[in-house]
Amino acid sequence: MKNFLFLTLLILFTTSGFSQQALQGAGDIVSPEVHEDNSVSFRLHAPSAGEVKISGEWLPQENGNTIPVEMSKNEDNIWTYTTEPLPSNLYSYSFIVDGLRITDPNNVHQIRDVATVSNILMVGNGKADNYMVTNVPHGTVSRRWYKSPSNKDNPGRRITIYTPPGYEDSSENYPVLYLLHGMGGDEEAWMALGRTSQILDNLIAQGKAKPMIVVMPNGNYSQEAAPGESSKGFYKPNFQLPNTMEGSMESSFPDVINFIESNYRVKADKENRAIAGLSMGGFHSLHISRFYPNMFDYVGLFSPGINPFEKTNSPVYENIEETLKKQKENGIELYWIAIGKTDFLYKSVEDFRKTLDKIEMDYEYVETEGGHTWSNWRDYLVEFTPQLFQE
Amino acid sequence: MKNFLFLTLLILFTTSGFSQQALQGAGDIVSPEVHEDNSVSFRLHAPSAGEVKISGEWLPQENGNTIPVEMSKNEDNIWTYTTEPLPSNLYSYSFIVDGLRITDPNNVHQIRDVATVSNILMVGNGKADNYMVTNVPHGTVSRRWYKSPSNKDNPGRRITIYTPPGYEDSSENYPVLYLLHGMGGDEEAWMALGRTSQILDNLIAQGKAKPMIVVMPNGNYSQEAAPGESSKGFYKPNFQLPNTMEGSMESSFPDVINFIESNYRVKADKENRAIAGLSMGGFHSLHISRFYPNMFDYVGLFSPGINPFEKTNSPVYENIEETLKKQKENGIELYWIAIGKTDFLYKSVEDFRKTLDKIEMDYEYVETEGGHTWSNWRDYLVEFTPQLFQE
Known part of the structure; x- marks a missing residue:
């Protein structure tokens, strides 16, 4: 009896459409993952995508434009990219899936700048600690x-x-x-x-x-x-x-x-x-x-x-x-x-x-x-x- | 001289990578658009997509699952879907682009439910007025x-x-x-x-x-x-x-x-x-x-x-x-x-x-x-x- 609510909640979360998304979002994929050396891994599950890139504030710019970099797909259809160790900061980023800019579905931490919502992450051990x-x-x-x-x-x-x-x-x-x-x-x-x-x-x-x-x-x-x-x-x-x-x-x-x-x-x-x-x-x-x-x-x-x-x-x-x-x-x-x-x-x-x-x-x-x-x-x-x- | 700042800001917003996204987000596409009769149009610019669906809280469910509906693409590569007139409420929704669930890049109004971020919209002239x-x-x-x-x-x-x-x-x-x-x-x-x-x-x-x-x-x-x-x-x-x-x-x-x-x-x-x-x-x-x-x-x-x-x-x-x-x-x-x-x-x-x-x-x-x-x-x-x- 003590597990009744837990079980019924699980049923809810696998039967309701909206909540199923919540469960999906709470799945296994961790993105971003900040490693101990301040490098960061990003991951996206996108089986049908032909090309996935990532654009982020740490990347070099050319004529003021950030140059997105390609992510690579593994056998589980998870696209991954790992940065070099990054200087401590707050960074915004987004994915570009076959030309379409999207937010990272595994990262709920976002900010709006005027009309654009981007994901953010923190790299610590430096100024971002503040x-x-x-x-x-x-x-x-x-x-x-x-x-x-x-x-x-x-x-x-x-x-x-x-x-x-x-x-x-x-x-x-x-x-x-x-x-x-x-x-x-x-x-x-x-x-x-x-x-x-x-x-x-x-x-x-x-x-x-x-x-x-x-x-x-x-x-x-x-x-x-x-x-x-x-x-x-x-x-x-x-x-x-x-x-x-x-x-x-x-x-x-x-x-x-x-x-x-x-x-x-x-x-x-x-x-x-x-x-x-x-x-x-x-x-x-x-x-x-x-x-x-x-x-x-x-x-x-x-x-x-x-x-x-x-x-x-x-x-x-x-x-x-x-x-x-x-x-x-x-x-x-x-x-x-x-x-x-x-x-x-x-x-x-x-x-x-x-x-x-x-x-x-x-x-x-x-x-x-x-x-x-x-x-x-x-x-x-x-x-x-x-x-x-x-x- | 009086327009100097305006011009330079425009230059900024067409040269900086991050801000270019802000300009892009602030572009022409309006989504969602709530019409006078409480029907709602959704739009997404996705030229490379093969199939775009929309999932939203107003849609019928089957066995507790919302059944997403297909959007259709016009000559400008804008995928569109217009609902029937909806009862007044706050609705969450998301797009599904070739199987990948994404938020609407033209709608900054979002809420987080546990680990999922969804767009929201309000249909008024009823209970959502509250x-x-x-x-x-x-x-x-x-x-x-x-x-x-x-x-x-x-x-x-x-x-x-x-x-x-x-x-x-x-x-x-x-x-x-x-x-x-x-x-x-x-x-x-x-x-x-x-x-x-x-x-x-x-x-x-x-x-x-x-x-x-x-x-x-x-x-x-x-x-x-x-x-x-x-x-x-x-x-x-x-x-x-x-x-x-x-x-x-x-x-x-x-x-x-x-x-x-x-x-x-x-x-x-x-x-x-x-x-x-x-x-x-x-x-x-x-x-x-x-x-x-x-x-x-x-x-x-x-x-x-x-x-x-x-x-x-x-x-x-x-x-x-x-x-x-x-x-x-x-x-x-x-x-x-x-x-x-x-x-x-x-x-x-x-x-x-x-x-x-x-x-x-x-x-x-x-x-x-x-x-x-x-x-x-x-x-x-x-x-x-x-x-x-x-x-």
Whole structure:
């Protein structure tokens, strides 16, 4: 009798169509398998396929294109590919079966980047250890909705908030990092692709970063929430949305700050506010911090877009030098710019640094390998956050 | 100059290999497309495929197996299938390309059920309207970690908590529903597959359900968190885990209640506590509410597993009739059992009802069409929650 439920569950899982897939997915094949030497094996059971390739972020590129490599089929019709030992990182990958790009049916760990879902894997014993959930105290991640009165079309907006370990058990006030996504992203991007909560948990546990609140708003003014999380229902995400770089995000940003400062125990002063973002979020961070020149002591521009994007008469983009000077005069602890050597925005960042040099504004500049990638942005977050709020 | 960033971003997205996939994913094909009459079209670009089928939850079953249907290829090598008008629901589906089951590359909306990731879509104008994000006030969903001192192996455990709209802005105390997942599930299941936060937002806005906190713990004693969310890293989920139905979940449950009642503004009494669960979670709800017979005024057993699963000497499963009688004597507002007519657990529920009849314990019994499915469990949640805390 004690095994009745187990047996009946087994029957269920071999008779129901949908669940049979679940059983199939839970079968014998392990993919990916990360070996001890950091090489990785991938496997796919595809008896009818004529050709299976794998494309992944560790593979060499030619003219910016990853060159997929062929997998080979064994006698059980399992296509396999094993990499060389890989540097520690988070990698995305996909299979290409007779020309059709698919996800790995044996790997449930996936991330969405704009309109593409890819599998991911972690290779540890290095920098990716900071991206992993480890046995340290964990912060809380909340998805909330707040009112943005200055946004007429979408006053209700979704936001992701990380509060550090211990927040709920103390009466302390905390500093705040506002962390902004790039074009095509939303309030989920820094969590899923950026591994923000894992990075903060680990850096705080190591004593490298101060406990801080991290606020990840949606930077698309015309979008109330990430795809599937709004009243627009399920739809295919777009890379480019209207009203992202024409001043509305910047001019409505005090709504975000007001919401956080009236709902969380924060240190509500310039010394305890930081803002950073990647690509479009770097653009937003540049202009928000300059347009409100007495708001932030810490600014991080990760591979930032520099120039206004849409035709606009917004006052946000007027008097750039003047307001940067104002920001400089008000004092700033850290103005941090990072970009990869092959980033397509490299030249515009170079030009922007000339502007900063001209007005004699101090900044730190970090030049890394690589281009416009999440791998770099995770690195930048790991390097940037330990420099915050260290007074 | 104003279009510089746009142009350079376009260049990026046509030169980077990974991002080229993002552009590809964001291409012209729309799949699924829900038409006005609730029929749905699916599309897949697969020039090399010899046969493409689609399997989905709306399709008829034979001996419990969904029978996939063939898609047809047009001159652009796009395989298409259009359904009849469908009853409103959330449906999962997948494509089968020359025998290989794949997800729809044009649909980023997916859910994981144990080890299988499937695409989902919503057909509205009916019950699925309750599963959608609508323009109503939204609650907050938090992923937190709590200490469970009675769990020696995994004292730190992840938990999902829904607080209703207005929670943060009031000083009110709220009633609490503890909502438990089934075998193979975890603290994400009721959110992703059960659409709990959307259902609660909608029912509360309609005045049908009282504002309440919903607590979704991980019911696998040996698992600290959902796959990918624990220090075990990324791995392939198992349907069956050790130590799920041998008493440890039940005996450690006061740790969950203590955590909630010392961290949230709750009405901490029997009248304001409810517990419900599906399948294994129904088993847990039955035994937790009986083992602590003065804890809950509301109990919901959704397609419950009834019999102990593992060989156990746990006191939790002793004196079942006696403790049920105790529970009855202490008074209970609602003991609600629901099951589908074709559920493989139907017989054991029938037997359990005889036990309840024998001790003259009142309960409400709801028998529905269908079997052991998330479609039923969402229905049960929609029917159960309005009956809670209505004193």
